Amino acid sequence: MLLPLRMLLLCVHFVLASILGLLVSVCRPFNPDNSRIAARFYAVPATFIMGMKMRLDIDGVLKHKRPAVIVANHLSNYDLFVFGHAVPPRTVTLGKTSLKWIPFFGQLYWLAGNVLIERGNAVQAKKAMMTTTDTLQHKDMTIWVFAEGTRGHGKGLAPLKKGAFQMAINAGVPIIPLCGNNYVRGMNLNRLRGGTVVMRALEPIPTAGLTLDDMPELMATCQARMKACIDELDREAGTTAPQA
Incomplete structure (x- = not known):
């Protein structure tokens, strides 16, 4: 009986948090701290509703x-509620242009100053890349990227895509890996305790002085560190993959 009740509460909460965040953003459009405030509106009540135990080292x-460029692993649609605890001040994210059509949330996402990218449009993607480089270099802001490009659904860390690393190298700012355990493996919203999330921020990886020729090594370093950390977090949380 808990599952349908929780899903109903999450739907109501999502709408209310979106409206509240939208009201804040309308009063101060494109303020660089709107994303952090909105993220807390979503995350704090939602993890309570889901009964998630949070252990954060962030x-x-x-x-x-x-x-900086924050590179986080992407697990499920619940990441908005889970990773929302970790959004720092003056941070924007990269998202698909289709997000802007989601009622309330899409308008909030746009007014919060996040960067919308049309996938498959090379001209628009290049323009967005120039925008993010300017944001990092001259506007004292951080960009958050789910660098796998898609949700992993508990299958482990997928290969990271190059966009986040290209942005960091072009702007000369560090990469900060942010890792969460594969919480979806043990999540059960039909139980009182819905699951456990363990999240950890790793040491920044500097990019100053690097060129795009260094990008493959930078990506490999970040991938290896994140995979090792996620494996450790899974052991701590008891969400390791079942043996074949």
Whole structure:
């Protein structure tokens, strides 16, 4: 009986949090701190509704001196509620242009100053890349990217795509890996305790002085560190993959 009740509460909460965040953003459109405030509106009540136990070691993200590119693993549609706890001040994200058509949420996402990209449009993608480089270099802001490009659904860390690393190298700012355990493996919203989330920010990886020729090694370094960390978090949370 808990599952349908929780899903109903989450739907109502999503609408209310979107409206509240939209009201804040309308009063201060494109303010660089809108995303952090809206993320908390979504995350704090939602993890309580879901009964998720949160263990967060994320000071490396929350207290890092901007700017930077945050690279996080992407697990499920619940990531908005889970990773919303970790969005630092003056942070924007990259998202698909289709997001703007979601009632309330899409308008909030746009007014919060996030960067909308039309996938498959090379001209628009190049323009967005120039915008993000300017944001990182001159506007004292951080950019958050789910660099796998798609949700993993508990299958483990997929290969990271190059966009986040290209942005970081072009702007000369560090990469901050942010890792969450594969919480969806053990999540059961039909139980009182819905699951466990363990999240950890890793040491920043500097990019100053690097060129695009260094990008493959940078990506490999980030991938290896994140995979090792996620495996460790899964062991701590008891969400390791079942043996074949």
